[in-house]
Amino acid sequence: MGFMDFFKKKNSGDVAKDRLKLLLISDRADCSPDVMEMIKNDIIKVISKYMEIDAEGLDIQITQTESDGNNGSVPALFANIPIKDLKHSKNN
């Protein structure tokens, strides 16, 4: 990205394309916000067994990622889980 691009507003056509790409990934995966919320809560539950995480800051979304296989990009579940304390563990 050039220096001047920083000041340029993004074309609305590109905005539309980017929005649609993200939207269709979740549409196609048939993941309602409810399901996403359930997945999120389960992830919190599981990870919390091993370390202390910031449940508030946890963010999950379905995005597109390059696959190693043949068909280019595939949907991927992307989770950003901030860790508060690595050493915390109930099992030890």
Added chain:
Amino acid sequence: MSEVIVITSGKGGVGKTTTTANVGTGLAQLNKKVVLIDTDIGLRNLDVVMGLENRIVYNLVDVVEGNCRIKQALIKDKKYPNLFLLPSAQTRDKTSVNPEQMKKLVDELREEFDYILLDCPAGIEQGFQNAIAGADRALIVTTPEVSAIRDADRIIGLLEAHELKDIKLIVNRLRMDMVKRGDMMSIEDVKEILAIDLIGAVPDDEQIVISTNQGEPLVGSNSLAGQAYTNICHRILGEEVPLLDLEEKNGVWTKFVGLFKKN
């Protein structure tokens, strides 16, 4: 060999009926025997776009319920003797017909016609299920807008689930001036997002409004949209036709020529 093609979109108002009328008329111009079926029961529209609204006696529901023979309900086009319309019923609802009945009707029409075009209602309810029941191919009409493309994607998913695999895309109402300045998604953008083959792109042309006002599809005329529809018809027949340059004709010359042309 006859083919049954459903024209669908999910979202309303993107141009399904206009596309059906023009593609149907275009195929008739290419000497195919064509019947258009308006499957939007309760919201009859294809008859007015074709300019045949005054000739309706029987309709789709009458045929399905056995109140008349198919032949009695078919309306012959004003211009082309090899083009027919089976109008929808205006005072009934979508549940008056079921997918099995539609499939049976379409299969009967196969014996008589080269192409059977089904104008699908908006939405994904019973009207949609009826329209796709007997179809071999689907044409998805979309405009370069987020809402229309999202619905088109959903429709593609439903058609694939229905084992309908021959799905082609028509990008309608393109405005090349807006695409050029980046304020409208391009044909390539839409193709990339929906990941299906393109069969044609139709520019946003005011001639469409004029032709609908008059009840005469503009396919085959000199207008850009008219040429775009003719090209789509050739591609339906399996011919390879390069994509129309939608920009070229929008120059000063066309405007100049347009001054001397009525309509």
